[in-house]
Amino acid sequence: MAKTSIIGLDIGSTAVCAAELTFGSGGPGKSTPTLTALANVPLPMGALQDGEVVDPNTVAQAIRTAWDQGKFSSKDVVVGVGNQRVIIREADLPWQPLDGLKKSLPYQAQQLLPTAAGDALLDFVPTGEYHNEDGRFVQGLFVAAIRETVTANVLAAEAAGLRPLMVDLNPFAIQRALGHGELQNHTVAFVDVGARITNVVIAERGQPHFVRVIPHGGQEATDTVAHVMSATAVEAERMKREIGVGYQVSSDRAHIADALLNSTTKLIEAIRSTFVYYSSKNLGAPIDVVTLSGGGALLNGFGQYLSSATRLPVQLGNPFENVKVAKGVNLGSLQGSEQTATVALGLAYGVAQ
Helix, strand or coil, X not given: CCCEEEEEEEECCCEEEEEEEEECCCCCCCCCCEEEEEEEEECCCCCEECCEECCHHXXXXXXXXHHHHHCCCCCEEEEEECCCCEEEEEEEEECCCHHHHHHCHHHHHHHHCCCCHHHEEEEEEEEEEEEEXXXXXXXXXXXXXXXXXXXXXXXXXXXXXXXXXXXXXHHHHHHHXXXXXHHHHCEEEEEEECCCCEEEEEEECCEEEEEEEECCCHHHHHHHHHHHHCCCHHHHHHHHHHHCCCCCCCHHHHHHHHHHHHHHHHHHHHHHHHHHHHHHCCCCCCCCEEEEECHHHHCCCXXXXXXXXXXXXXXXXXXXXXXXXXXXXXXXXXXXXXXXXXXXXXXXXXXXX
């Protein structure tokens, strides 16, 4: 039986992560995938700014290193994009076949975008439809990715010798990687806390209904601790992990703990406000559970703090839960931080899961 392999490439603020999933003859969504290759290569500070590649040579070298380490079967990849220059808005459009609807997006963009339609790549993801006295309408997510952002990621991949087959949005990849099993029967808020960007995806019974990209992440807390300690980023990260949020500390660490709590509170409040907006606009069923991923979500006490602030149950997602791991694939470098591979795995599921 024919098999299909898809490689997802996540270019994050602190690392390049690539994952290859191999599917049976049914393809994505029809069979349990097997992880046949994985690589995670750190990036130096400054290679990306606000989630966008600004040092393509450094990023390209990291990608080449990942291909050397991971032994991927191909150079064809799905490249992820996700920062505050990706605009995702809820929209109700007059019904027409999807192909025709997508062709009309440049006209719709004039009302929905703060930038010229020609400066963005446009898409529309249907989530439902309804009838009223004005006719038949399609509900969905209007997506506009600023062209420069997409181009920067694609060029970095091409500079490394790869062939980007398509560009996919990180928020949708997160939901695909984690939204399996029982979660498909509920309304779930997937919250992926990266270094500089936090993606929030609210899916109802497996269908994304709401997406927001929050321009804050775990690195801000690290920067705050580094400033208070007059320490390096590495030292600050280690101290941040030791202290966590909501735990008692010795008196000599109290000022560090306070600064860490204040910085984390800003992110928690941004996530909570996003949930409040979703609820107030009646954009879908009430949230049943929050599923966390991303390196920033691994901060001790973060999940408990978010649960207390939102009054919702919070759990840590596992992107490897629904995949088989082939012999020879070493997950040792991700031990204890498996959530950082969420986007890469989600991209490797492809858009047709």
